Amino acid sequence: MDWGAVVVAAGRGTRMGAADNKPYLKLAGRAVLAHTLEAFERCSSVSSIVLVVTSGERKRASEIVENEGFGKVKMIVPGGAERQDSVYAGLAVLDTEGVLVHDAARPLVTSAQIEACCMAAEAHGSSALAVQVKDTIKVSDGNGFIVATPERRTLWSVQTPQAFLRLELMQAHRQAQEEGASATDDAMLLERLGRKVAIVEGNYANIKITTPEDLPIAELLLARRQGEGVRE
Ligand SMILES: Nc1ccn([C@@H]2O[C@H](COP(=O)(O)OP(=O)(O)OP(=O)(O)O)[C@@H](O)[C@H]2O)c(=O)n1
Numbered sequence: 001m002d003w004g005a006v007v008v009a010a011g012r013g014t015r016m017g018a019a020d021n022k023p024y025l026k027l028a029g030r031a032v033l034a035h036t037l038e039a040f041e042r043c044s045s046v047s048s049i050v051l052v053v054t055s056g057e058r059k060r061a062s063e064i065v066e067n068e069g070f071g072k073v074k075m076i077v078p079g080g081a082e083r084q085d086s087v088y089a090g091l092a093v094l095d096t097e098g099v100l101v102h103d104a105a106r107p108l109v110t111s112a113q114i115e116a117c118c119m120a121a122e123a124h125g126s127s128a129l130a131v132q133v134k135d136t137i138k139v140s141d142g143n144g145f146i147v148a149t150p151e152r153r154t155l156w157s158v159q160t161p162q163a164f165l166r167l168e169l170m171q172a173h174r175q176a177q178e179e180g181a182s183a184t185d186d187a188m189l190l191e192r193l194g195r196k197v198a199i200v201e202g203n204y205a206n207i208k209i210t211t212p213e214d215l216p217i218a219e220l221l222l223a224r225r226q227g228e229g230v231r232e
């Protein structure tokens with residue numbers, strides 16, 4: 001199966017509160033986006049990448065692509081107001097049978113994890129990288145009180161990449177748009193249609209750079225990986 005990737009980098013980085021947007025912050029001397037794209041470049045199953053950016057950041061994104069020689073990046077397109085809109089903008093210009101959706105803000109993803117998601121989706125239709133929850137999770141009543149404790153062994157913290165048949169994911173996006181449903185990840189759009197998404201067990205290092213403490217943590221994780229001789 002041929003695989004394309006939609007890498008979404010069109011967020012605002014509100015929770016990071018940095019002067020620069022997250023994909024362009026420096027991680028071990030390179031843009032976060034460069035680390036992310038490198039993992040997809042190295043993955044032999046992936047033939048093309050669509051990069052989704054905010055309109056004002058197109059030039060700097062394309063400079064990273066050109067300077068780093070990321071030849072699989074075929075298009076750079078503008079994103080939308082929500083992550084869901086940005087993913088759809090990327091899906092609309094791809095033509096591969098399979099699609100991986102990935103957050104630019106997860107620079108510690110590895111080619112092996114991307115490959116594992118492709119394999120699981122080829123076997124089961126769709127897949128998502130995830131790790132088992134370590135904390136005990138509580139459900140609140142919205143007023144500061146706990147109302148329930150879900151069974152922890154059933155809980156997974158989902159990451160990206162997530163892998164799908166492109167036309168099926170596009171259809172799920174369209175249906176969600178028509179019904180006004182919003183989702184914080186793509187698996188959720190298939191779940192609401194009753195489709196099964198296979199879990200691919202990842203690792204805790206594939207963090208999403210979200211708040212300021214995440215960047216030094218990512219630096220440490222990257223240094224440890226480089227010390228172990230693992231490639232991106
Ligand atoms: N309208 C949006 C919102 C998010 N994203 C992307 O989706 C990924 C995950 O989103 P998140 O970490 O929440 O990023 P931001 O939206 O930038 O952060 P925040 O919510 O703190 O503003 C990021 O790679 C981000 O660039 C996007 O492409 N388009």
Ligand SMILES: C[C@](O)(CO)[C@H](O)COP(=O)(O)O
Pocket residue numbers: 083103157158159160184185186208
């Ligand atoms: C898709 C995701 O990375 C899975 O953990 C996450 O849901 C994105 O979340 P955000 O709402 O954009 O922060």
